[in-house]
Amino acid sequence: MSTLEIRDLHVSVETEAGPKEILRGVDLTVQSGQTHAIMGPNGSGKSTLAYSLAGHPKYTVTSGEVLLDGEDVLAMTVDARARAGLFLAMQYPVEVPGVSVSNFLRTAKTAVDGEAPKLRTWVKEVKTAMDQLAISDDFAERDLNTGFSGGEKKRHEILQLELLNPTFAVLDETDSGLDIDALRVVSDGVNRFSASGDKGVLLITHYTRILRYIKPDFVHVFVAGRVAEEGGPKLAEKLEEKGYVDYVGTPA
Amino acid sequence: MTTDTAQQAQHGLTEHSHGAGAPDHGGSAFDTVASFDVADHVVPRGREEEWRFTPMARLRGLHDDAPLDGHDYEVSVEAAPQVVVETVEATDPRRGSSGYVPNDRISARAWAEADKVLAITIPADVVAEKPTIVRLRGLSAEKAAAGHVVITAERFSQSVVVLEHEGSAAFADNVEIVTHDGARLTVVSLQDWAGDSVHLSHHHVNVGRDSVVKHAVVSFGGDLVRTSVTLDYAAPGGDAELLGLYFADSGQHLEKRLFVDHNQPNCRSNVLYKGALQGKKAHTVWIGNVLIRPAAEGISTYELNRNLVLTDGARADSVPNLEIETGEIVGAGHASATGRFDDEQLFYLMARGIPADEARRLVVRGFFTELINKLGVPEIAERLTATVERELALGEGLPAATSTTH
Numbered sequence: 001m002s003t004l005e006i007r008d009l010h011v012s013v014e015t016e017a018g019p020k021e022i023l024r025g026v027d028l029t030v031q032s033g034q035t036h037a038i039m040g041p042n043g044s045g046k047s048t049l050a051y052s053l054a055g056h057p058k059y060t061v062t063s064g065e066v067l068l069d070g071e072d073v074l075a076m077t078v079d080a081r082a083r084a085g086l087f088l089a090m091q092y093p094v095e096v097p098g099v100s101v102s103n104f105l106r107t108a109k110t111a112v113d114g115e116a117p118k119l120r121t122w123v124k125e126v127k128t129a130m131d132q133l134a135i136s137d138d139f140a141e142r143d144l145n146t147g148f149s150g151g152e153k154k155r156h157e158i159l160q161l162e163l164l165n166p167t168f169a170v171l172d173e174t175d176s177g178l179d180i181d182a183l184r185v186v187s188d189g190v191n192r193f194s195a196s197g198d199k200g201v202l203l204i205t206h207y208t209r210i211l212r213y214i215k216p217d218f219v220h221v222f223v224a225g226r227v228a229e230e231g232g233p234k235l236a237e238k239l240e241e242k243g244y245v246d247y248v249g250t251p252a
Numbered sequence: 253m254t255t256d257t258a259q260q261a262q263h264g265l266t267e268h269s270h271g272a273g274a275p276d277h278g279g280s281a282f283d284t285v286a287s288f289d290v291a292d293h294v295v296p297r298g299r300e301e302e303w304r305f306t307p308m309a310r311l312r313g314l315h316d317d318a319p320l321d322g323h324d325y326e327v328s329v330e331a332a333p334q335v336v337v338e339t340v341e342a343t344d345p346r347r348g349s350s351g352y353v354p355n356d357r358i359s360a361r362a363w364a365e366a367d368k369v370l371a372i373t374i375p376a377d378v379v380a381e382k383p384t385i386v387r388l389r390g391l392s393a394e395k396a397a398a399g400h401v402v403i404t405a406e407r408f409s410q411s412v413v414v415l416e417h418e419g420s421a422a423f424a425d426n427v428e429i430v431t432h433d434g435a436r437l438t439v440v441s442l443q444d445w446a447g448d449s450v451h452l453s454h455h456h457v458n459v460g461r462d463s464v465v466k467h468a469v470v471s472f473g474g475d476l477v478r479t480s481v482t483l484d485y486a487a488p489g490g491d492a493e494l495l496g497l498y499f500a501d502s503g504q505h506l507e508k509r510l511f512v513d514h515n516q517p518n519c520r521s522n523v524l525y526k527g528a529l530q531g532k533k534a535h536t537v538w539i540g541n542v543l544i545r546p547a548a549e550g551i552s553t554y555e556l557n558r559n560l561v562l563t564d565g566a567r568a569d570s571v572p573n574l575e576i577e578t579g580e581i582v583g584a585g586h587a588s589a590t591g592r593f594d595d596e597q598l599f600y601l602m603a604r605g606i607p608a609d610e611a612r613r614l615v616v617r618g619f620f621t622e623l624i625n626k627l628g629v630p631e632i633a634e635r636l637t638a639t640v641e642r643e644l645a646l647g648e649g650l651p652a653a654t655s656t657t658h
Contacts, residue, residue, distance in 0.1 A: 098618020
């Protein structure tokens with residue numbers, strides 16, 4: 001049993017007009033075995049929360065804390081957070097020319113596990129995971145995210161999620177830009193991950209569509225940099241009907 | 253015809269005098285004087301267009317009158333069985349067979365002072381089963397030396413020649429590369445000098461009918477390494493790929509100059525030079541000149557230079573020039589891009605648990621892998637990769653280039 005605790009988190013970014021506060025006191029606790037959906041209109045700070053948890057240098061934490069089983073996550077470097085069991089599936093995965101997918105996956109797996117995976121079982125594991133996500137074999141020799149379609153990038157993020165097998169996964173709008181088939185494939189991957197053990201999922205999304213495939217235990221509505229409302233799966237149904245109009249005054 | 257330019261080219265900023273009185277050999281366009289007579293080449297002072305990037309004070313007088321009579325170097329040869337490697341007198345007719353005429357004072361001086369010529373000949377129809385490797389090891393940079401190499405790939409031969417340079421030296425040389433009809437030749441010039449070396453090198457490639465030439469310059473070590481590659485075609489149908497890989501550390505000056513003279517119809521040229529820089533006052537220069545003469549109908553040419561700046565305090569200059577004198581061509585284009593090490597790439601890799609140093613290695617290795625694969629010489633690929641790793645290890649602990657926000 002693991003716990004990810006976010007306490008009164010304040011985060012700002014540098015702008016030309018000086019620092020601008022994006023997160024204004026976020027409190028959220030995720031236990032392993034739970035799936036939390038974070039929903040909210042554009043600009044509410046959902047992605048900022050995701051990137052702050054992963055340690056992106058663009059975001060400055062001004063106060064608050066993030067604890068993973070009591071360990072201070074904010075004191076860790078980006079790579080140390082990943083090795084501690086945090087995973088961020090990015091909305092816009094970065095292209096890295098010259099680095100093949102297979103080389104990248106092996107290097108990341110070695111870093112996360114602290115030892116190189118056994119070659120034979122690893123190759124099989126990768127192949128199985130790729131098949132399940134309907135990723136073709138030649139993918140492994142392509143350059144990391146380079147020239148990938150939007151759907152390929154998202155499936156590749158979930159491929160990493162399954163292979164690196166973290167304790168907590170933060171999925172930043174993994175559903176956006178996917179057609180219904182790809183959405184189903186990606187959701188199946190996330191559900192396999194959740195079912196594989198004591199895992200926690202923080203599912204960030206703008207739309208309720210993905211919640212037909214991934215069932216959240218808790219739903220949090222994010223508005224203006226903090227949690228405006230929280231509840232069970234029923235809250236998502238309400239959002240499905242009414243959108244964010246109750247929170248921001250206009251349909252978003 | 254397509255032309256794309258990532259960074260504004262310097263095209264048209266200087267007066268070019270090609271055509272006027274230029275005979276049909278390479279190296280005379282783009283404002284250069286071609287002559288075997290040293291006296292015809294005035295001593296450059298550093299303000300001239302072709303010297304404006306070069307730190308003249310570090311040339312050890314090679315551009316002026318410093319003696320070139322040193323012999324503090326040793327040469328070893330590992331030749332493929334059917335390839336003939338000989339040391340011949342300067343009067344040997346192979347010397348000058350490329351049609352090259354020295355286009356600057358250093359080249360003319362090296363031509364005049366080199367008393368021996370290393371002649372490498374791949375006889376007609378020979379398919380060499382392994383690369384021929386010539387290793388020049390400098391023993392001291394005190395006395396400057398001059399060298400001359402002629403590589404002749406006869407009809408329908410296929411081979412790889414590697415010229416390696418290491419140790420300490422002040423060295424000026426001319427390398428002539430001549431391919432006959434249908435020959436396929438790869439030449440790699442590798443500069444892995446010690447830190448006190450100065451190397452000023454001119455290569456001239458004369459591409460035969462339907463011949464396929466791959467020419468690569470790989471520069472790692474040395475205080476100052478300046479390579480000038482000129483290339484022209486003896487007949488139609490030639491195909492030239494010009495590759496370059498360089499990695500400059502603190503204080504190093506690596507200068508790569510190219511002049512592709514499309515003087516024949518239906519030929520092709522493709523230039524790809526990639527460089528990385530790290531440390532204070534690491535300086536690289538890439539000048540890529542391409543001239544398409546009126547006779548060069550049906551040609552295609554593309555040149556690309558990419559530089560990766562790993563730390564602050566390093567400087568990469570990149571200037572592509574393209575002059576087109578006939579519109580009847582398949583394509584002509586150039587691009588140049590100099591970028592800092594990408595923070596977003598670093599973040600992505602680190603977010604998967606990969607430590608910063610290793611992430612940096614992955615990206616830089618990836619940057620050069622494309623080029624090393626294009627060389628297509630497995631015998632040196634591993635060594636080049638290892639040298640890139642060694643260079644990267646030197647840069648560890650240096651602060652990364654100032655971050656760019658997205």
